[in-house]
Amino acid sequence: MSVSPSFNDNGETYDQLARTHVSLGRVLALFTPYRTRIVLLIALILVASAIAMLSPFLLRAIIDDALPIRNLALLAWLAGGLVGVAALSAALNTVQVILSSKVGQAIMDDLRVRVYAHLQSLSLGFFASTRTGEIQSRIASDIGGLQALVTNTANELARSLSTVVMTGAAMMFLDWRLGLFSLAAVPLTVLISNRVAKLRETITFEQQRRIADMSSAIQESLSVSGIILARTMGRSEHLIRLFKRTSSDVAALEVRSHTAGEWQWSLIYLTLSILPALTLLLGGWLMSTGAAVTIGTLVAMIALQEQLLWPFEQLLQTGRELRTTRALFTRIFEYLDKPVEITEDLDAVTLARDRVQGTVRLENVSFSYDKSRPTVQAISIDIPAGSHVAIVGATGSGKTTLGYLLARLYDVDSGSIRYDGVDVRRLSFQSLTDILGVVTQEPYLLHASVAENLRFAKPEASDEELITAAKVAQIHDMVSALPDGYATLVGERGYRFSGGEKQRLALARTILRNPPVLLLDEATSALDNRTERAMARALATLARDRTTITIAHRLSTVRQADQIIVLDKGCIAERGTHDELMALNGVYARLIQSAG
Known part of the structure; x- marks a missing residue:
């Protein structure tokens, strides 16, 4: 199923709508009332990322220092350090999840109420020309689609970004040659991920439009009036066929929104998967040339790569999700930008x-x-x-x-x-x-x-x-x-x-x-x-x-x-x-x- 350009009632394409209604500043403004809690959340993420960076160095000390000389006391201290790092990371992660969920739900509540209040102020003409199901879809489905962004995605973005930055710094500190080699794949993977994200963003906008069509069909045909009309006119089978067509479109778009560019994404996964093997090969070559690279350094580098792999993939995936949520913001902000035609005068007269x-x-x-x-x-x-x-x-x-x-x-x-x-x-x-x-x-x-x-x-x-x-x-x-x-x-x-x-x-x-x-x-x-x-x-x-x-x-x-x-x-x-x-x-x- 190909996706043709989407147009609104005024003949504007998605790209035109997105440029008109969505900006980074406008999205960030949603988070502004909660900046104190967000700063605290970021601080927790940075502390957790910094603590997690200790594990590879403790691991190197175990391999290079404690195990070769069979120093059980040192081994116990280093192993205890690994356990302490894991426990503290788990505790900080729990606090992060709780705090981010509260902030995210507060933002969702603000946005829902803001859209609902704005719609209450629009003239009768807007409602006369807009399907009820379309309005319901924008408040429930579109804003609901943003829930993952403000509750989980933003938290994961900050956590993954801080982990990637600190892990990259740790790699360079551990061995700058192996570190540069490990980070060389980053620009290519980011470029591929961005292309995939742009493709899925357009599909998401069309997907939400068809979900609104489905919501309208349900609201109209499954109301009391709709049931009476369908049965007395003998059109139930016709309505079922129409609904099946819309539902099939939604299903196809759902598949495309998750699979578009998947072959390109597989190149990223392949690159990151073979990186440890290539690093071992490079490390072995460096050791053969007499470079100061130890087995502990190689193991620690591989551990850092493994530690980098998940947050980096998460970072790329988050980048894709942020692009697709732009489509949701476009639909929501388009409603918020509807002009209020019936306004109360600033010096309104109140009669007793x-x-x-x-x-x-x-x-x-x-x-x-x-x-x-x-x-x-x-x-x-x-x-x-x-x-x-x-x-x-x-x-x-x-x-x-x-x-x-x-x-x-x-x-x-x-x-x-x-x-x-x-x-x-x-x-x-x-x-x-x-x-x-x-x-x-x-x-x-x-x-x-x-x-x-x-x-x-x-x-x-x-x-x-x-x-x-x-x-x-x-x-x-x-x-x-x-x-x-x-x-x-x-x-x-x-x-x-x-x-x-x-x-x-x-x-x-x-x-x-x-x-x-x-x-x-x-x-x-x-x-x-x-x-x-x-x-x-x-x-x-x-x-x-x-x-x-x-x-x-x-x-x-x-x-x-x-x-x-x-x-x-x-x-x-x-x-x-x-x-x-x-x-x-x-x-x-x-x-x-x-x-x-």
Whole structure:
């Protein structure tokens, strides 16, 4: 399987993305908050490496000094030194592992929270154009892939590097000729390793992209909605084939990420493996020429080479892993670099909730999703405090978009939206959520109990407050009749409840917050006529002390509104009361007639 260049949604290749988003300084900045512990860790590694260097010299003394003269006392001291070095190295290694694990997990926690918090600040447009599975993959799979780097790899890098440097110095001190010969292979092996690492880096990026595809497929097709769609359409086998294709791609890329350049890597292993034999050959030749090389020196040099072999291989492998993790950092930093479009003003206005009147004014509001064709344009509406305004229109007229703008899920392109005279862009986020309560046509319920879903809006709410809100939303009797009452688990996205029941639970959740302004976006679309009439009466009672903005397709719900705004192709076509609009016999009247 060949790997073609990967492109993101903007047509950028992996190399372009990596150069744009990843730098050594940015990666090192992740470690900066823990520099004290990292310095301590490096100090431990250096001490452990220095202590380990004593073993070959003790071994040479045993062979050249203690054994030839059969000095058991000296042998015992030297052997005891080897045991002490091993014990101290083991103890220091344990401390290193514990400390590096704690630092690594703290960095992972910081990065996960940072990405999650940044995503929470992005506009609705980002989530409308991005698969949920893709987002989950970047937080779970990509950041999870970095775990080895920050917990083990960085520790192994420092330990291996210090061991290689000190072992190289010990070789030169032991015999500079044999030392130079032993280190001559280093440049070649580093060059080969770097070529292999570069190849695997590109494969890793493509691999993570396909893992994200697989995650999205699982999230979409194995949800309740996905299962219902697949079975009712008879497409389960088709989805299995698609998943098998994606899974096979992931498996093939996994193999390539571990085996690409393996023949080149085998040259490194071969070079390091035959080095002791070549060293013995060189040492024997030097001894035959009368050079000052002893058997103990040769044995100690071979021991140093053996001691060098593992950390040097580890160093080369770590270098490869660092290159491949660049692909993961690219995907993570790409998300962190997504611009935050909805920001809180530095001098944001905070309105005291008990003093909010609830007046809303839209002044010449225009907005476009793609900046080419306006979705709504030149919208001006005055909504007095305590009034009920309905916004109606055919599908695609811009009703829901206007609701998004009122909730500041998007910012207007021009014009302004004001609450109690304050531009929504000047309001603090907390003030806006205190002022405006929103119930959408697609209510989202958490996989939790009914009570927990309601308390998501007001964690400190009492049971009595839950019941009061549920009664207003006409859902209390149904919940009370359940075996577990308010402790009933609603299931993922509330699939244990009907569409109308979910809408009423979502409405009760918003009512619990008691907002001065209530925005209902098709909030009763899934209700039967009898329940809708009962809720309309309840909402009428509720709306006496608050401003209500209803976005509706079912026009029967807005006949009693103080003002009805009729949208057509993103513009206000008509406005007035139900009777006034019917008398005009225009757009509104045709909507009523088409509704039957």
